[in-house]
Structure formats: C-alpha cells, structure tokens
Amino acid sequence: MxxxxxxxxxxxxxxxxxxxxxxxxxxxxxxxxxxxxxxxxxxxxxxxxxxxxxxxxxxxxxxxxxxxxxxxxxxxxxxxxxxxxxxxxxxxxxxxxxxxxxxxxxxxxxxxxxxxxxxxxxxxxxxxxxxxxxxxxxxxxxxxxxxxxxxxxxxxxxxxxxxxxxxxxxxxxxxxxxxxxxxxxxxxxxxxxxxxxxxxxxxxxxxxPRPRAVGQALRIVAAAEALMEAQVERPVYTEELCAALDVSARGLHNAFRAVVGMSPHAYLKSRRLMLAHRALLCRQHSPDLVKSVALGHGFWHLGHFARDYRALFGRLPSETLAMRAASDRGHDRSPGWGMRAT
CATH class of the missing domain: 2.60.120.10 (Jelly Rolls)
Structure with missing residues (x-):
C-alpha cells in the first residue's frame, strides 16, 4: 500500500x-x-x-x-x-x-x-x-x-x-x-x-535558484558517503576521497561544511558510528556482538569505539543492547496510522 x-x-x-x-x-x-x-x-x-x-x-x-x-x-x-x-x-x-x-x-x-x-x-x-x-x-x-x-x-x-x-x-x-x-x-x-x-x-x-556550487557540494558529499559505505569495515582517509572524487582537500572540506556542517572526517566517522548503532539494534545478541560490530565498521580499538559511541549517542554500546532487549520484551509500538512508505 x-x-x-x-x-x-x-x-x-x-x-x-x-x-x-x-x-x-x-x-x-x-x-x-x-x-x-x-x-x-x-x-x-x-x-x-x-x-x-x-x-x-x-x-x-x-x-x-x-x-x-x-x-x-x-x-x-x-x-x-x-x-x-x-x-x-x-x-x-x-x-x-x-x-x-x-x-x-x-x-x-x-x-x-x-x-x-x-x-x-x-x-x-x-x-x-x-x-x-x-x-x-x-x-x-x-x-x-x-x-x-x-x-x-x-x-x-x-x-x-x-x-x-x-x-x-x-x-x-x-x-x-x-x-x-x-x-x-x-x-x-x-x-x-x-x-x-x-x-x-x-x-x-x-x-x-540553487547555486551551482551547492549542487556540486551535494554530489561530493553523496559520493564520499557512498565510498565510505562500500568499504565500511575500515576508515576512509581524506587523501583517498580526494583522489577518488577528483577534488582538492579544500574543496572536499568546503563541500562537507556547506551540506552537513562538519569536516569530512567527523561526519563520515559519525556515519560509521550510526551504522554500527543500527547493527547493534538489529542483530541477534551474542557474547561478542559489540566486538564484531565494532570491527565490522572499521573501529579496531574497542576502547576508543566505546568512548566515541557514548559521545555521540549518550550511552555505551552495551547499554544499547540492554535497551534493545527491554524493547523486545515490551515492544512498544506507535499507532499504526499508515503514514510510512511501504
């Protein structure tokens, strides 16, 4: 529907x-x-x-x-x-x-x-x-x-x-x-x-009218994000992005500032943390789930991953798992008004 x-x-x-x-x-x-x-x-x-x-x-x-x-x-x-x-x-x-x-x-x-x-x-x-x-x-x-x-x-x-x-x-x-x-x-x-x-x-x-520079900035950010998600298991560095997108470091930085208000490094790292957050919410619980999710999203130092994750989401990865378990038990659903895409 x-x-x-x-x-x-x-x-x-x-x-x-x-x-x-x-x-x-x-x-x-x-x-x-x-x-x-x-x-x-x-x-x-x-x-x-x-x-x-x-x-x-x-x-x-x-x-x-x-x-x-x-x-x-x-x-x-x-x-x-x-x-x-x-x-x-x-x-x-x-x-x-x-x-x-x-x-x-x-x-x-x-x-x-x-x-x-x-x-x-x-x-x-x-x-x-x-x-x-x-x-x-x-x-x-x-x-x-x-x-x-x-x-x-x-x-x-x-x-x-x-x-x-x-x-x-x-x-x-x-x-x-x-x-x-x-x-x-x-x-x-x-x-x-x-x-x-x-x-x-x-x-x-x-x-x-949309300035040409805005359209170019949107294309650069979208391409950089697609490149990151294609190899999410490791960090993507500025030099790689510039070479792949044929853009200068200043052009890359200016595009990200104009579109998302962050540097390329900060935004793409936050996006990888978001993808890790989503994985923790979706996967079945296992003893090594946090470790496997972290490594699978390019975070090789688990202590740094936990610190950065808490800085972004206000809780530790293990606390997200606990929240997910509690949600599964209660399964609080919002009213089914049928307003989402299907």
Whole structure:
C-alpha cells in the first residue's frame, strides 16, 4: 500500500506527541519517508515530535537539538517544510539556508540532507502530490510544481500565517486530542491548511535558484558517503576521497561544511558510528556482538569505539543492547496510522 492510499483510508483527525533522547528512534518515527538522524557530538540529543493527521494531510512539528538528518521522501507525496524560529538561527536543507520567510518543497523520491547546527523548531506538512498540484493551480506559472527539492521565497505575511497554521499542531497534539475526533474540527482544520498553502503559493512566491556550487557540494558529499559505505569495515582517509572524487582537500572540506556542517572526517566517522548503532539494534545478541560490530565498521580499538559511541549517542554500546532487549520484551509500538512508505 502506498503512503497516499494509506492516508486516504482515514479521514478523521488524530494527534500524538512523543519525546526522544535517541536520534535513531526519532529518525524512525518521522513520517513521509525513510530518515536517519545523526546527533552532533558532545551534545546530548533531545527531541519532541508532535504529529497531527487531518484528512489526507499530516503535520509534523518538532523541537530538536542540533542534528543532521539524511533521508528520502516517499513516492506520491509532497512535503512542505519551514523553520518556526528567528532567521538568526538558520538550518540548511540540501545546502541551502532556510530563512524565516522561506520554505522547502520536496517531492516524492527526493533525497534530503538537513543540517541544524543549533536547537530548532520546525514543521513539515505532508500531502498527496495531486492535492499540492491542485492547490498550486492559482499560483503564477513560475510557481507550478517542479524539481525534486526547491527553496521557496514566500511573502513575509503569508509565510507567518502558514507557519502559524503549522505550529498550531503543537497545542492540538498536546492538549486537545478529544476535540480532534469531532468531524467539524477535522474538516475545518483541513480547509484552513489548504487555504494557507494555496495563499502562500499564490502570493508573490518564487523559487530560489540553487547555486551551482551547492549542487556540486551535494554530489561530493553523496559520493564520499557512498565510498565510505562500500568499504565500511575500515576508515576512509581524506587523501583517498580526494583522489577518488577528483577534488582538492579544500574543496572536499568546503563541500562537507556547506551540506552537513562538519569536516569530512567527523561526519563520515559519525556515519560509521550510526551504522554500527543500527547493527547493534538489529542483530541477534551474542557474547561478542559489540566486538564484531565494532570491527565490522572499521573501529579496531574497542576502547576508543566505546568512548566515541557514548559521545555521540549518550550511552555505551552495551547499554544499547540492554535497551534493545527491554524493547523486545515490551515492544512498544506507535499507532499504526499508515503514514510510512511501504
């Protein structure tokens, strides 16, 4: 079943609030695609995610600590993302800084890399692609849906109204769950969201062209990450990356800083730790599991692996195994709203 079909099955509204201290769990909880969330080293991860489903649309509003998110949007839907805070604390999506009167529009199949160097409030509206096309019919020709990921410049007053409509999910998900079951409430919420999206697109909005340097930086980071994952059992050094990608050390460093806000070494090491973290959560327990996972992901010194792992995830590898065992016993499942890609 597709995401669009699953969303269309349920017309009533519903709300949910969840809190996380594990970036992996937060990434898996995000709806509308498949996502990995990587915390920033030496900063404990914390996030609150509020999800509001109304009709065939889903609003996700989150307050997160610093992090990098990589992932892809599920086929058949569109996602409109906005920062909900002052522009002096910007985040970057696919290398483009997103200001207060700007939004990111991502279509199904698009790959997303977001870099939030500081705590951030953000919201995302997921809706079926045909609905987005319908809402954009009144927009000028240059605003018709195009491209996989686009940066939209909105009129400030319309951006503020749209951000206000999206951030209202905070109160609705937290405080008014019973009200959401009222048919009139669901209908009014759906109509309000549709009107704000349509008005924002039709009111002097425009696509911001992506600089060529940003596209090049995205390609360099993606190629470097693919090279690392192809030989994850050992570290990949800067000299190797430069030779394989035909880029200078400065060019490599600048690309990573622009896209993920870290040096190549720091980011790729964190990604290997994330892959090790995922392996610990997925494999069957054995006495030598931590050692085999560490060695299989290029960490040859187990003491350093444990130290770096705790610096990134806030717990030791052995504690992750204990958490996984407890989760298997309790198997706490979130509501099956059918909003994930299948």
């Amino acid at each position: 597709t995401v669009v079909a699953a969303l269309a099955e349920r017309r009533q509204a519903a709300g949910l609030t969840r809190r996380f201290d594990d970036s992996g769990g937060f990434g898996r909880a995000l709806l509308g695609g498949q996502f990995d969330c990587l915390p920033v080293r030496e900063q404990p991860f914390a996030a609150t995610l509020r999800v509001l489903r109304v009709g065939d649309m889903v609003v996700q509003q989150a307050t997160t600590s610093a992090h990098v998110t990589r992932g892809g949007i599920a086929p058949g839907i569109a996602v409109l993302m906005m920062n909900l805070e002052a522009p002096q604390r910007p985040a970057r999506v696919n290398g483009s800084e997103v200001g207060a009167a700007e939004a990111i529009l991502a279509l199904g199949g698009a790959e997303i890399t977001s870099n939030s160097p500081r705590p951030l409030d953000w919201a995302a509206l997921a809706l079926p692609l045909p609905l987005l096309e319908e809402l954009s019919e009144l927009a000028p020709p240059q605003m018709r849906v195009r491209g996989a990921v686009s940066l939209l410049a909105l009129r400030p007053d319309r951006a503020a109204r749209l951000a206000g409509a999206l951030s209202a999910s905070r109160q609705l998900a937290d405080d008014l769950p019973m009200l959401l079951e009222t048919p009139d409430c669901a209908g009014n919420l759906a109509m309000s969201l549709r009107e704000e999206v349509a008005a924002a697109l039709a009111s002097e909005a425009e696509f911001r």
